[in-house]
Amino acid sequence: MEAMNTCASCHATLNDAKLRAPAREFGGSVHRDDRIGCVGCHNGDARDPTVGAHSKAAGFDPHPTHSQVPVICGGCHSDAGFMRRINGRLPVGQAALFNLSLHGKLSAAGDPNAPDCSGCHGKHDVLSPTSPRSPVNRANVARLCSGCHSEETRMAKYGIRTDQFAKWEKSAHGVAFKKGNPNAPTCTGCHGAHASAPPDASSVAHACGRCHEEEMAFFEQSPHSQGFRKRGLAQCVACHSNHDVAPASAILVGTTPDASCMKCHSHDEKPRKAADDIAALLRGARERAAEARAAVARARDRGQHITGAGLALDHVATAEMKVRGVVHTLDPARMEARIGEIDRAVAETLRLVADAERARLLERRGYYVALGLAGLLLLTLTLKVVQLDRRRRRGGA
Amino acid sequence: MGSNDEPEEVPRRDFLGMAVGGSAAAFAVAGGYPFLRFVDPPAQQPSGPVNIGKLEEFPVGSARTVVVDERPVLVIRTGDGFRAFSALCTHLQCVVAYSAERNQIECPCHRGIYSMDGRNIGGPPPRPLQELSVTVNTGSVIVSAV
Numbered sequence: 001m002e003a004m005n006t007c008a009s010c011h012a013t014l015n016d017a018k019l020r021a022p023a024r025e026f027g028g029s030v031h032r033d034d035r036i037g038c039v040g041c042h043n044g045d046a047r048d049p050t051v052g053a054h055s056k057a058a059g060f061d062p063h064p065t066h067s068q069v070p071v072i073c074g075g076c077h078s079d080a081g082f083m084r085r086i087n088g089r090l091p092v093g094q095a096a097l098f099n100l101s102l103h104g105k106l107s108a109a110g111d112p113n114a115p116d117c118s119g120c121h122g123k124h125d126v127l128s129p130t131s132p133r134s135p136v137n138r139a140n141v142a143r144l145c146s147g148c149h150s151e152e153t154r155m156a157k158y159g160i161r162t163d164q165f166a167k168w169e170k171s172a173h174g175v176a177f178k179k180g181n182p183n184a185p186t187c188t189g190c191h192g193a194h195a196s197a198p199p200d201a202s203s204v205a206h207a208c209g210r211c212h213e214e215e216m217a218f219f220e221q222s223p224h225s226q227g228f229r230k231r232g233l234a235q236c237v238a239c240h241s242n243h244d245v246a247p248a249s250a251i252l253v254g255t256t257p258d259a260s261c262m263k264c265h266s267h268d269e270k271p272r273k274a275a276d277d278i279a280a281l282l283r284g285a286r287e288r289a290a291e292a293r294a295a296v297a298r299a300r301d302r303g304q305h306i307t308g309a310g311l312a313l314d315h316v317a318t319a320e321m322k323v324r325g326v327v328h329t330l331d332p333a334r335m336e337a338r339i340g341e342i343d344r345a346v347a348e349t350l351r352l353v354a355d356a357e358r359a360r361l362l363e364r365r366g367y368y369v370a371l372g373l374a375g376l377l378l379l380t381l382t383l384k385v386v387q388l389d390r391r392r393r394r395g396g397a
Numbered sequence: 398m399g400s401n402d403e404p405e406e407v408p409r410r411d412f413l414g415m416a417v418g419g420s421a422a423a424f425a426v427a428g429g430y431p432f433l434r435f436v437d438p439p440a441q442q443p444s445g446p447v448n449i450g451k452l453e454e455f456p457v458g459s460a461r462t463v464v465v466d467e468r469p470v471l472v473i474r475t476g477d478g479f480r481a482f483s484a485l486c487t488h489l490q491c492v493v494a495y496s497a498e499r500n501q502i503e504c505p506c507h508r509g510i511y512s513m514d515g516r517n518i519g520g521p522p523p524r525p526l527q528e529l530s531v532t533v534n535t536g537s538v539i540v541s542a543v
Contacts (some may be wrong), residue, residue: 314491325507
């Protein structure tokens with residue numbers, strides 16, 4: 001069957017590099033399967049080894065238009081039977097999802113700036129998304145999106161900012177992504193891939209809640225949930241920001257100028273007090289947890305091995321993680337219950353360190369006593385030898 | 398024969414000299430030992446099997462978190478025997494716990510759920526829990542890395 005596809009073998013021998021490149025690229029792509037071939041997208045008659053292969057009668061189309069591309073790709077990728085035969089692991093709804101997306105709508109309207117399928121996946125050189133060289137591979141997709149979304153002239157027409165990628169790279173998500181955290185989201189983690197759309201103020205919590213499920217549930221139980229909805233505020237984003245989301249930190253809460261609460265409540269007496277109370281609770285817990293970690297670190301620096309200290313600190317970290325979630329309720333009583341877990345874990349850690357320190361001091365005292373006794377014995381024996389020596393010399397004289 | 402069988406007398410001065418030398422050596426060793434320990438790296442903790450207690454301390458349906466090779470390990474005794482897993486959630490390293498009521502392992506931080514064979518079956522955990530082997534030897538429960 002491969003011999004029937006004469007397009008690639010002919011184009012590979014052409015003098016014009018522009019016409020040779022597609023044949024070379026196609027040879028390395030996922031579409032090189034002879035059941036697809038060049039005619040899968042361009043039509044024509046691949047059995048004809050001459051230029052007659054470019055038969056208009058056979059529907060040959062060397063340059064599918066922007067709006068035709070999703071239709072051509074969808075022709076195969078929406079055909080469940082065909083896809084099962086070619087690659088049973090691939091879903092078949094991408095074209096339908098793309099048509100729902102903002103990219104798809106703009107592309108269908110003929111907007112040359114909007115990406116079609118080839119804008120992200122490539123043209124003749126389409127690779128599997130699992131290939132590290134694929135532009136849509138998880139490792140590369142943020143840079144792919146940024147290729148258009150960081151371009152000011154291209155985005156100006158839509159009034160879209162161009163600093164998302166730069167902000168994401170420095171954000172908690174971007175830093176975790178660079179460290180190889182498999183849960184850290186890139187652009188598609190929040191915006192979706194084929195059905196990409198920016199979450200709006202009323203839906204952003206659900207985008208965040210796909211990973212931060214507990215935080216979302218607690219937020220919805222808080223007075224903020226209703227208030228944000230009434231005022232059209234963007235849920236999680238109001239405090240955490242979006243692309244430049246900072247690591248969760250107790251300093252988000254409070255009445256200091258950089259605290260998120262002050263964005264809205266700088267002049268409200270009651271919320272200010274609540275923010276202060278919550279900040280004090282968190283600060284106290286953070287300081288006590290830090291004290292426990294420092295105590296274990298000091299013991300390790302002294303060369304002490306404390307059985308169970310690592311587990312106790314793991315319990316401290318677990319309790320701290322649980323507090324992060326419940327903060328979203330803004331309910332000090334619920335927070336205190338979880339802070340109590342931190343305090344118990346801290347107390348257990350400090351008890352282990354204190355026990356180990358007592359044992360170390362006891363061991364050291366025993367050592368000093370033994371060393372003193374050995375020194376005393378040595379001194380006594382030396383004095384006796386000196387005494388005997390003097391007597392011998394006197395007797396000799 | 399008679400004079401040869403008598404033990405040879407050690408002069409008192411020589412005996413004291415030996416005692417002084419021995420004491421000095423013991424003193425030097427005792428005094429120098431902490432310095433040797435200081436420059437010598439601490440010994441690695443044993444990585445072999447660890448005895449975590451007697452069989453009767455683990456009733457059926459109970460679980461306990463123990464430390465094996467400096468790592469927290471969740472040991473569960475089911476009706477079929479013992480299972481032991483790393484007690485740190487593969488999501489964000491919170492300490493997981495066994496729920497006898499739901500017969501599953503749960504992470505208290507983000508509702509991660511693992512089946513009784515350690516597979517991540519719910520919530521955000523990206524990977525299964527690492528399993529350790531448990532044996533019972535003459536009434537003692539022994540945990541070791543698989």
